[in-house]
Structures are given as structure tokens and as C-alpha cells.
Amino acid sequence: MSQPNHEPKEDAMSVQVYIPTPFRRATNNQDRVSLEASDVEALLDELEESFAALKGLVRNDRGEVHDHVNIYVNNEGIESLQGLATPLKDGDEVSIIPALAGGSSTPA
Amino acid sequence: MILSEDEWARVREQAEAEYPAECCGVLLTRADAEPHRLLLPCKNVQNELHAKDPQRHPRDARTAYFIDPKDLLAIGRREGQGYGVDVIYHSHIDAGAYFSATDKQNALMNGEPFYPAATYVVVSVMEGKVADIRAFVWTPAARDFVECPM
Numbered sequence: 001m002s003q004p005n006h007e008p009k010e011d012a013m014s015v016q017v018y019i020p021t022p023f024r025r026a027t028n029n030q031d032r033v034s035l036e037a038s039d040v041e042a043l044l045d046e047l048e049e050s051f052a053a054l055k056g057l058v059r060n061d062r063g064e065v066h067d068h069v070n071i072y073v074n075n076e077g078i079e080s081l082q083g084l085a086t087p088l089k090d091g092d093e094v095s096i097i098p099a100l101a102g103g104s105s106t107p108a
Numbered sequence: 109m110i111l112s113e114d115e116w117a118r119v120r121e122q123a124e125a126e127y128p129a130e131c132c133g134v135l136l137t138r139a140d141a142e143p144h145r146l147l148l149p150c151k152n153v154q155n156e157l158h159a160k161d162p163q164r165h166p167r168d169a170r171t172a173y174f175i176d177p178k179d180l181l182a183i184g185r186r187e188g189q190g191y192g193v194d195v196i197y198h199s200h201i202d203a204g205a206y207f208s209a210t211d212k213q214n215a216l217m218n219g220e221p222f223y224p225a226a227t228y229v230v231v232s233v234m235e236g237k238v239a240d241i242r243a244f245v246w247t248p249a250a251r252d253f254v255e256c257p258m
Binding site for chain 2: 018020021022025031032056057067068070072075077095097098099100101102103104105
């Protein structure tokens with residue numbers, strides 16, 4: 001488990017981040033990371049600062065979460081919370097999980 | 109063995125029951141714990157996505173699948189317990205059991221497979237009955253998903 005060496009921010013909360021298999025190539029194979037962040041956006045910033053290879057995998061260059069990536073705080077998708085502004089509290093677990101999707105070649 | 113007889117029977121049953129919607133699910137495996145194999149039929153939420161935003165999601169569940177994010181979270185939690193995604197399956201409605209361009213596009217991230225070790229199983233359901241089943245694996249030399257024996 002990683003404990004990145006950043007100075008804790010005053011309003012930052014200690015959060016566990018679950019990293020699924022597809023993103024572990026960018027996190028030195030770590031499946032869980034402990035970070036301090038006040039909201040989801042700050043958490044993604046911290047995460048990308050700790051693991052530069054994650055840049056572009058979770059968010060696009062405009063800072064928006066890719067359509068094929070789902071982020072959950074505990075059991076709730078952030079789209080039904082406050083999106084990237086979703087506040088975090090001590091002990092929250094954040095999961096970043098890519099979509100599984102596909103379909104036939106038949107046009108809709 | 110990609111799917112046991114029992115697993116295959118359950119996938120077949122799900123594929124026919126959910127016709128004319130594409131079905132989907134995963135098989136998770138873990139060698140050092142019981143159960144070793146865990147078949148997780150998932151909910152296809154493509155119809156909901158299409159109804160909510162048809163421009164962004166022009167297909168409905170007849171020609172596409174999108175695993176319910178709640179199921180994705182459950183899969184992620186199992187992965188956290190040490191399970192691996194061994195098989196990802198879905199059905200094609202009144203179409204063949206091929207790995208489509210859409211399937212490939214959605215299985216890749218920046219040109220690399222999300223799950224390079226997983227086998228993708230595609231079930232063809234014709235007029236409500238399973239007609240064919242085929243399996244595909246990522247083959248680095250071909251930079252493509254190539255059919256493999258079931």
C-alpha cells in the first residue's frame with residue numbers, strides 16, 4: 001500500500017482508493033492506495049501526482065472523467081453525488097472502475 | 109476449459125431469457141479460495157442509457173451491452189478479494205458469435221486491453237435460441253482479439 005509523501009492539506013481526509021486490474025500497470029501493481037484529499041477531484045490530482053502513468057487513463061485533457069470510467073465513493077457512483085466535487089471524509093473508499101461494454105456490428 | 113458445463117448452461121439460460129436484449133456477465137476465478145470459480149451474471153443497462161441520452165448512447169440493448177455500474181463495483185470488490193476476471197461474456201441478438209469492432213473498441217484503453225488475460229465469450233442468439241458460441245483472447249503479436257477453442 002502506498003503512502004505518498006505529500007504534506008497533508010488542512011481540509012484533506014484520509015481516503016482509501018481501490019485500483020482495479022486494468023489500471024494497476026500505472027500504479028506499480030498496487031491495488032490499494034491511501035491518499036489525503038478533500039474531494040474526488042483533489043483525490044484524482046493527488047493520484048496522478050503520485051502515479052504519472054495514470055494521467056489520461058481516468059480523465060481526459062480537460063479534466064473530465066472518461067465515459068468508460070466509473071468512480072464510486074463507497075457504494076455510490078459520483079454521477080449521483082456531486083461529480084468531481086463530491087466531498088470526501090475520513091475512511092471513505094473510492095473505487096475507479098472501467099466500464100465493460102460492447103455489442104454487435106448491427107447498426108441501431 | 110473456459111466455461112464448465114454448468115456455467116455454460118447458466119450462460120445459455122441467461123442469453124435466451126434476456127433475448128431480445130444482449131446479456132452479459134463475467135466469470136471470476138481464484139485458485140487459493142472457495143469458490144474457485146464465480147459466475148456473475150450482470151445486468152445490461154444499455155436500454156436505460158439509451159432512454160436517458162439517445163445521442164450519447166444511440167444503441168439499445170438489442171445491439172449493445174453496458175454492464176450495470178453496480179455490478180462493476182461488485183466485480184471490483186471481488187478483485188479486491190483476490191479474484192481475477194477470467195471470462196467476460198455477452199450475447200449478440202440475431203447476429204453471429206463474432207468479436208465485433210464495437211467489442212474490440214470497448215475492450216481497449218489506449219490500444220491496450222483492459223483485461224489482457226481474460227477470454228471474451230460471445231454467444232449468438234437467433235430467434236430466442238442460442239445458435240453459436242465462440243471465444244476470443246487478446247493476442248499481442250496480432251494486436252487483436254483472436255478466436256480460440258472453447
